[in-house]
Amino acid sequence: MSTIAFIGLGIMGSPMAVHLQNAGHDVVGYNRTPEKTQPLIAAGGRATQSIADAVSGADVVCVMVPDSPDVRDVLEGEGGVFANAKPNALVIDFSTIRPDVTVELAEQARERGLRLLDAPVSGGEAGAKNAALSIMVGGSDEDFEAARPVFEAVGKTVVHVGPSGSGQTVKAANQLIVAANIQALSEAVVFLEAYGVDTGAALEVLGGGLAGSKVLDQKKGNMLSRSFVPGFRIELHHKDLGIVTAAAREAGVAIPLGSLVAQLMASATAVGDGGLDHSALLRGVERLSGRERS
Structure with missing residues (x-):
């Protein structure tokens, strides 16, 4: 089982993080609104006060935030994922953002010794709560296989659709x-x-x-x-x-x-x-x- 940092515990992210904790992973969550970390804590997970603390030492970093600028802030920002994740960490972006932004961020991740998959989801709140999401994944074959245990804990239909940006x-x-x-x-x-x-x-x-x-x-x-x-x-x-x-x-x-x-x-x-x-x-x-x- 992996140590997973989950950034963004809203309508979709919160139940997904809980499923990962219930699957046996060690999940550390961060959300700008701290009270939204409570379902994860109740499931046995942990919460931190910063992205840097959440991702430090994590094998996998999951991101679920609203838009392209939000993903940039989480990944590129001061105190963000790229600056604090350990080498070779797997970054899974479940957000829905622009394909061209994903391609750019994936290249930045590679330059920093990190691996990024774009993995937007479909199924809404019900799919997230029931671990029945459809997940369309862009990235390398090797990284997709490495992320499979994470995807299987939160989704029902998981398909690798091509290189970086293809999922978006x-x-x-x-x-x-x-x-x-x-x-x-x-x-x-x-x-x-x-x-x-x-x-x-x-x-x-x-x-x-x-x-x-x-x-x-x-x-x-x-x-x-x-x-x-x-x-x-x-x-x-x-x-x-x-x-x-x-x-x-x-x-x-x-x-x-x-x-x-x-x-x-x-x-x-x-x-x-x-x-x-x-x-x-x-x-x-x-x-x-x-x-x-x-």
């Missing part, structure tokens, strides 16, 4: 597909309700056919109850779609649907829905249709 590219595609599905489901719900259909029954039968999806299964409850407690916040999905549209432009690829959904996500953020679950795209369809609820 696949995650960008994932976020495009999920956003388009949520928007389509939102429009279907408002459409069904406009005709007075038993919407719950309608979604049940739709879920059994070609229209069925994990998005429908996992998000229909939120939409039917209008309960948008965040499993994955709109403001984060907005950030992710910015990554998708920028990367598509660089590659010379047209993503007309992706660009439209990105604008709808931006609108939801602008009107104050950014802190809600991304299933709250439904509220945007209601606004456009003149069917807003109080």
